[in-house]
Amino acid sequence: MDFNDTPEEATFREEVRGWLDANAKQRAPGERIPTLADDRTGAVAEAQAWQARKADARWACITWPAEFGGRGATPIQNVIWKQEESRYAVPPNIFTIGQGMLGPTLMVHGTPEQQERYLPKMLRGEEIWCQLFSEPSAGSDLAGLRTRATRDEASGDWILDGQKIWTSGAHYSRWGMIVTRTDPDAAKHAGITYFVVDMQAPGVEIRPIKQINGATNFNEVFFSGVRVPDENRVGAVNDGWRGAITTLMNERASIGAGGAAGPGYGDLLRLAERISWNGRPAIEDAAVRERLADFYTRTQGLQYTGYRTLTALSRGQTPGPESSMSKLVGAAMRQQMAAFALELQAASGALHDPAFAEDEAAWQAAYLGAPGGRLAGGTDEVMRNIIAERVLGLPAEKRQDKGLAFKDVPTGPQA
Numbered sequence: 001m002d003f004n005d006t007p008e009e010a011t012f013r014e015e016v017r018g019w020l021d022a023n024a025k026q027r028a029p030g031e032r033i034p035t036l037a038d039d040r041t042g043a044v045a046e047a048q049a050w051q052a053r054k055a056d057a058r059w060a061c062i063t064w065p066a067e068f069g070g071r072g073a074t075p076i077q078n079v080i081w082k083q084e085e086s087r088y089a090v091p092p093n094i095f096t097i098g099q100g101m102l103g104p105t106l107m108v109h110g111t112p113e114q115q116e117r118y119l120p121k122m123l124r125g126e127e128i129w130c131q132l133f134s135e136p137s138a139g140s141d142l143a144g145l146r147t148r149a150t151r152d153e154a155s156g157d158w159i160l161d162g163q164k165i166w167t168s169g170a171h172y173s174r175w176g177m178i179v180t181r182t183d184p185d186a187a188k189h190a191g192i193t194y195f196v197v198d199m200q201a202p203g204v205e206i207r208p209i210k211q212i213n214g215a216t217n218f219n220e221v222f223f224s225g226v227r228v229p230d231e232n233r234v235g236a237v238n239d240g241w242r243g244a245i246t247t248l249m250n251e252r253a254s255i256g257a258g259g260a261a262g263p264g265y266g267d268l269l270r271l272a273e274r275i276s277w278n279g280r281p282a283i284e285d286a287a288v289r290e291r292l293a294d295f296y297t298r299t300q301g302l303q304y305t306g307y308r309t310l311t312a313l314s315r316g317q318t319p320g321p322e323s324s325m326s327k328l329v330g331a332a333m334r335q336q337m338a339a340f341a342l343e344l345q346a347a348s349g350a351l352h353d354p355a356f357a358e359d360e361a362a363w364q365a366a367y368l369g370a371p372g373g374r375l376a377g378g379t380d381e382v383m384r385n386i387i388a389e390r391v392l393g394l395p396a397e398k399r400q401d402k403g404l405a406f407k408d409v410p411t412g413p414q415a
């Protein structure tokens with residue numbers, strides 16, 4: 001493990017800081033990273049303006065190859081960029097699904113025409129993209145998807161019917177990338193085709209999902225006879241699983257490079273110092289100190305495990321299974337830390353109006369958002385399966401659907 005920047009990394013960091021200093025304001029200590037929350041217009045426009053500014057200076061999508069407008073930056077340079085940008089008061093990045101996952105998929109599986117049409121506007125944030133993968137009965141088991149695409153022989157177009165769910169940002173997205181069932185007679189993974197779909201096409205209906213924290217970041221999306229031209233097909237007919245895997249690999253990489261938003265251990269410590277318990281600062285209570293010590297130990301463990309990933313990236317290696325461990329431990333710990341912060345706040349922990357709650361209700365938001373963190377990008381159980389099979393070498397799960405045509409896979413009643 002190596003904690004220091006190499007001379008090249010230090011030079012790159014200086015260059016990044018130079019540009020950010022000239023173009024943005026550093027966040028004040030304790031100033032929170034803004035979230036998109038529920039603002040459907042103003043916040044999106046602000047994020048787009050910041051993205052365009054970065055694009056003008058070639059600081060947008062730096063890992064993209066130069067031919068697509070990036071700098072061909074290395075993964076470690078990308079980590080440095082994100083570390084530095086997070087120190088400035090800039091709008092939240094609402095483009096990661098397109099730029100981090102769908103754009104790279106188009107680079108590998110898209111036609112030159114698709115790349116030319118979509119990538120430049122994706123890079124500038126001018127057109128926002130969403131990922132139409134999950135369905136009510138296909139999440140962890142994505143290949144169980146049932147949204148149909150049927151060929152209209154007369155026009156050559158494809159007609160989409162079905163439902164997606166948990167589609168982040170569908171309500172402000174111009175385009176989506178969707179995986180569909182095109183051959184139910186083929187085995188589960190073999191009859192899937194991948195498309196670019198116009199989110200404003202007739203027959204697309206976007207219904208917001210109201211979350212426990214009051215925000216509506218994701219949606220149900222219904223497709224009723226939606227016409228998609230064949231030129232929007234990404235990859236060969238019935239070969240969409242290959243593209244889906246590219247997208248999912250990039251999703252893991254983007255989550256790994258992102259770093260967790262929201263309050264951290266330092267904020268918890270300050271809260272315990274500030275808040276009073278029985279007339280004394282809470283931090284003087286032995287039970288509180290014990291919990292803090294436990295969180296500190298785990299935070300440090302996660303930080304050093306993160307450094308192992310960074311060291312691998314810095315040496316041009318592919319990070320190992322430690323990213324699954326970090327995801328599993330980190331997501332659960334953030335939830336436990338937020339719950340403890342609310343306990344410390346006693347009755348006022350029930351407040352969630354930023355004007356009245358401690359730390360502008362950041363802990364309340366973290367507590368309500370934490371369960372989502374344990375699902376997105378692979379649930380706790382899926383992470384455990386990965387660790388069991390790929391790290392510990394335990395036998396793989398039994399698969400009931402192996403070798404069966406999709407239409408013959410046993411299932412419960414379908415709507």
Ligand SMILES: Cc1cc2nc3c(=O)[nH]c(=O)nc-3n(C[C@H](O)[C@H](O)[C@H](O)COP(=O)(O)OP(=O)(O)OC[C@H]3O[C@@H](n4cnc5c(N)ncnc54)[C@H](O)[C@@H]3O)c2cc1C
Binds near residue numbers: 136166372373385
């Ligand atoms: C914040 C957030 C944003 C998201 N954004 C998007 C998006 O933009 N686009 C999109 O397509 N999807 C999105 N999703 C959906 C996400 O991909 C799914 O939630 C995830 O794949 C899990 O699927 P599921 O919710 O259907 O749960 P299921 O897969 O139905 O799982 C239900 C439970 O069963 C467990 N389980 C499942 N399989 C196994 C197994 N083999 N072994 C043991 N236990 C198992 C799970 O761990 C879980 O506890 C988002 C989710 C969240 C939380």
